[in-house]
Amino acid sequence: MSTPGPERVPSTVKVGKTSGQGKPPAGGSRPGASRPGAKKSAPGKGGKGRKPVTPVKVAGGRNWGPLAVAGVVVLIAVGIIGYGVFAAVKGGGSWEDRVNAIDGVVDYRAQKNAAIDARDHKEGALKYVTSPPVGGAHNGVWQNCMGDIYDQPIADEHAVHSLEHGAVWVTYKPGLAADQIDELKKKVQGQDYMLMSPYAGLDKNISVQVWGYQLKVDDADDSRIGEFIKNARLNASMEPGAACSSGNTTTGPVTASAPGTGMTGK
Amino acid sequence: MPVTTDPGAAATVAAPDGGPGGARRFGPWWLVATLVLGLALGLGGGVLIPRLTHPGDDSVEAGFLRDMSTHHAQAVEMSMIAHADSTNARIVTLSGDIALTQHGQIGYMQAWLRGWGLSPTSSAEPMAWMPDAAGSVVNGLMPGMATPEQLAQLREAKGKDLDIQFLTLMRQHHLGGIHMAQEILKLSDNKDVTWLAQTMVTGQQSEINLIDQLLKGLQAS
Numbered sequence: 001m002s003t004p005g006p007e008r009v010p011s012t013v014k015v016g017k018t019s020g021q022g023k024p025p026a027g028g029s030r031p032g033a034s035r036p037g038a039k040k041s042a043p044g045k046g047g048k049g050r051k052p053v054t055p056v057k058v059a060g061g062r063n064w065g066p067l068a069v070a071g072v073v074v075l076i077a078v079g080i081i082g083y084g085v086f087a088a089v090k091g092g093g094s095w096e097d098r099v100n101a102i103d104g105v106v107d108y109r110a111q112k113n114a115a116i117d118a119r120d121h122k123e124g125a126l127k128y129v130t131s132p133p134v135g136g137a138h139n140g141v142w143q144n145c146m147g148d149i150y151d152q153p154i155a156d157e158h159a160v161h162s163l164e165h166g167a168v169w170v171t172y173k174p175g176l177a178a179d180q181i182d183e184l185k186k187k188v189q190g191q192d193y194m195l196m197s198p199y200a201g202l203d204k205n206i207s208v209q210v211w212g213y214q215l216k217v218d219d220a221d222d223s224r225i226g227e228f229i230k231n232a233r234l235n236a237s238m239e240p241g242a243a244c245s246s247g248n249t250t251t252g253p254v255t256a257s258a259p260g261t262g263m264t265g266k
Numbered sequence: 267m268p269v270t271t272d273p274g275a276a277a278t279v280a281a282p283d284g285g286p287g288g289a290r291r292f293g294p295w296w297l298v299a300t301l302v303l304g305l306a307l308g309l310g311g312g313v314l315i316p317r318l319t320h321p322g323d324d325s326v327e328a329g330f331l332r333d334m335s336t337h338h339a340q341a342v343e344m345s346m347i348a349h350a351d352s353t354n355a356r357i358v359t360l361s362g363d364i365a366l367t368q369h370g371q372i373g374y375m376q377a378w379l380r381g382w383g384l385s386p387t388s389s390a391e392p393m394a395w396m397p398d399a400a401g402s403v404v405n406g407l408m409p410g411m412a413t414p415e416q417l418a419q420l421r422e423a424k425g426k427d428l429d430i431q432f433l434t435l436m437r438q439h440h441l442g443g444i445h446m447a448q449e450i451l452k453l454s455d456n457k458d459v460t461w462l463a464q465t466m467v468t469g470q471q472s473e474i475n476l477i478d479q480l481l482k483g484l485q486a487s
Contacts, residue, residue, distance in 0.1 A: 066295035073299040077306030084313030095385065146343055147406065148414070189414075190392060190406025192339040230389040234376075241373055245343030246350075249421065 109212035144247035166237025210236035329395025410442015
């Protein structure tokens with residue numbers, strides 16, 4: 001409240017310049033301030049109305065100062081709000097948006113395909129509409145996904161259940177160069193909600209998937225793999241809090257006995 | 267009327283200070299400007315302050331919560347194997363206790379990360395939040411964590427062999443976990459994080475004492 005005070009002082013100087021014409025509105029304010037001040041002060045029209053001659057000169061002094069100050073204040077305000085919104089949007093975008101922003105990612109969640117969205121538990125061998133699968137009905141036992149590196153193909157039916165728990169499944173063409181496989185291993189080992197296995201019939205060297213999202217690339221050094229893992233791992237979980245341990249740790253196709261192997265999935 | 271009294275009062279107060287005409291004309295402008303500025307500061311502050319007071323994406327707290335979640339997850343994994351396969355009632359109880367406690371603590375840690383608007387995981391190397399931690403991570407494994415080979419052996423073990431392997435691995439795992447928790451106690455003053463870390467230090471230390479007792483008994487039998 002103290003700030004308006006000092007800035008009024010220069011304004012009074014301006015008024016002082018036009019002392020002859022300036023007095024009438026000043027004089028008019030005294031009776032006005034006593035009681036009906038509320039009526040007159042708010043609009044400021046009273047000043048205009050009283051002296052038809054003076055407003056031309058006073059108007060110049062009256063409008064530019066406050067307008068400039070108000071303009072600066074509004075600019076500051078817009079800047080503060082703008083920065084806040086920018087910071088919020090930049091840091092707070094959804095993980096789905098960040099995954100979709102990665103070049104080459106296919107968003108199967110957006111397709112609303114019932115075969116992919118299905119989450120039922122079913123026994124035995126199951127058919128999936130994508131290769132590798134990114135969702136759909138699956139075996140009751142999930143594949144252990146505690147950074148497990150399987151050197152042989154694993155059952156889709158178990159792996160899809162791991163995707164449901166939030167795991168990133170890294171798959172590669174059998175016979176991929178050893179240094180490429182090692183590069184992928186580094187991204188998986190020691191990391192929970194990660195698993196890796198060779199996958200026959202891939203149309204690219206590497207396919208990385210979570211529930212409902214898939215990225216296929218040819219080079220293990222491709223930075224998009226890391227981006228995908230960083231943004232989708234665990235975020236993609238359909239069952240927050242579900243574990244990756246206590247899963248099946250064997251390789252090979254799903255067996256008839258698999259559903260009954262129990263929690264440790266031996 | 268009470269609303270219009272305010273600008274009137276402002277003008278009245280201003281009148282003795284300087285030119286009453288100036289005060290009169292500037293009053294509404296200042297009021298609007300002040301309101302707009304106040305609104306802006308309030309909105310801006312409301313958006314920014316939570317972000318500034320919560321630990322950020324590269325904070326030691328976020329690093330600790332993410333890494334300890336992964337570290338805890340392996341304790342749950344080993345405990346569930348022992349819980350399912352051990353025939354020793356004391357091992358079944360201890361492993362169930364560890365699995366439930368640590369899985370519950372993962373929930374706390376993940377919920378805080380989510381509450382701070384942070385991702386549950388990051389692309390940072392394990393232990394990157396801890397100073398001088400280089401070299402403590404071997405093949406992506408944090409201090410105290412069992413290797414894939416040790417876990418494979420544990421899955422195959424039976425009877426007393428299983429119990430001893432489980433206790434030995436868990437003792438090592440707890441020592442690594444306590445080390446990490448003690449580090450975050452030094453580095454952080456976040457109330458929630460240090461509270462949980464302190465319970466990890468004391469809880470796992472007392473479990474190590476119990477493990478030592480059980481190991482002694484098993485090795486004597």
